Amino acid sequence: MARAKLLGQALAVALVAALVVLLIWKVAHGSGRTAQPENFTLPRLDRSGELELASLRGKVVVLNFWASWCIPCKQEARTFEEVSRQYRSKGVVVLGVDSKDASGDARSFMRRYGVTYPVVHDGAGDLWGSYGISFLPVTRVLDRKGKYFGESFDGGPVPAADLRQRINAALRA
Amino acid sequence: MKALVAGLAVATALGLAAPALASEQHPTLAEIEGEVMCPVCPGETLDESTAPAADRERALIRSLIAKGYSKSEIEEKLVDEYGPQILAAPPKHGFNLLAWVLPIAGVIGGALALGYLAWHWSRGRGEPEPHSVPRAGAAPDDPVDPELEQRLDDELARFDT
Numbered sequence: 001m002a003r004a005k006l007l008g009q010a011l012a013v014a015l016v017a018a019l020v021v022l023l024i025w026k027v028a029h030g031s032g033r034t035a036q037p038e039n040f041t042l043p044r045l046d047r048s049g050e051l052e053l054a055s056l057r058g059k060v061v062v063l064n065f066w067a068s069w070c071i072p073c074k075q076e077a078r079t080f081e082e083v084s085r086q087y088r089s090k091g092v093v094v095l096g097v098d099s100k101d102a103s104g105d106a107r108s109f110m111r112r113y114g115v116t117y118p119v120v121h122d123g124a125g126d127l128w129g130s131y132g133i134s135f136l137p138v139t140r141v142l143d144r145k146g147k148y149f150g151e152s153f154d155g156g157p158v159p160a161a162d163l164r165q166r167i168n169a170a171l172r173a
Numbered sequence: 174m175k176a177l178v179a180g181l182a183v184a185t186a187l188g189l190a191a192p193a194l195a196s197e198q199h200p201t202l203a204e205i206e207g208e209v210m211c212p213v214c215p216g217e218t219l220d221e222s223t224a225p226a227a228d229r230e231r232a233l234i235r236s237l238i239a240k241g242y243s244k245s246e247i248e249e250k251l252v253d254e255y256g257p258q259i260l261a262a263p264p265k266h267g268f269n270l271l272a273w274v275l276p277i278a279g280v281i282g283g284a285l286a287l288g289y290l291a292w293h294w295s296r297g298r299g300e301p302e303p304h305s306v307p308r309a310g311a312a313p314d315d316p317v318d319p320e321l322e323q324r325l326d327d328e329l330a331r332f333d334t
Binding site: 068103104124 | 212213224225226228229230232233253254255256257258259
């Protein structure tokens with residue numbers, strides 16, 4: 001009887017310890033914002049296949065998180081297309097991340113606003129945690145080494161002059 | 174009589190199965206709205222949300238219903254688009270099955286543990302206490318120290334005098 005009681009107590013302690021470890025792991029690794037951009041490979045919406053963020057290393061990347069239902073995203077869509085055309089030959093890639101959105105809606109949006117730069121689909125919003133996103137749109141500039149360059153442009157529409165200034169600074173860096 | 178009971182059972186089963194089958198084959202937006210989540214509102218099902226993203230999700234469901242998709246096919250399509258967390262309840266297969274099994278196992282385990290404890294407690298109370306006073310005329314479990322017995326007799330004799 002005493003042995004069974006001891007076993008029960010040991011099991012209870014082990015269960016509590018496991019829950020504490022799980023909690024600590026979740027807090028440490030779960031959905032926290034990472035110091036540098038997390039690499040990802042996501043399906044493309046502008047064409048078939050996938051795109052890995054790391055494959056753009058060596059270029060300045062303008063990472064724009066958007067969705068078709070997001071009103072400021074519509075207001076800034078043409079700015080990103082203009083920036084993409086202006087800087088494409090200078091080693092800058094605008095990369096759209098359509099987030100928490102249906103792919104059909106996203107493609108309609110891209111046709112409507114004449115988006116020609118690469119766009120990937122993160123329908124589940126899996127990147128929101130590591131990129132510290134809680135609303136859309138959010139834009140980050142990454143330098144040639146794939147590191148964040150400056151603070152994020154949260155909300156929108158993105159100030160076009162500030163964005164160009166940031167890109168020029170990243171190209172000079 | 175047995176045939177009547179069997180007939181009633183079959184009729185009841187068919188009566189319950191028919192609406193479920195109809196719902197699976199020809200779902201309505203209202204049915205699905207309560208079973209899927211809004212993509213941008215934590216903890217809110219689609220029928221609770223007024224967010225623009227929820228409106229787009231509703232439009233997608235409407236278009237799939239219009240195309241003749243079944244309920245399961247619509248849910249599969251939503252999972253493809255928004256990920257598995259779009260479902261309000263986890264699917265009943267794979268690792269997610271644990272979410273269904275564990276609560277039931279917990280309730281059964283808890284009931285068994287409670288039953289065992291109740292049985293053990295009632296059994297323990299029925300047994301005599303190890304150091305209880307023996308009934309009159311019964312032989313004591315432990316022999317009394319002769320010296321103590323003598324002292325007790327002497328004390329009692331003092332009351333008799």
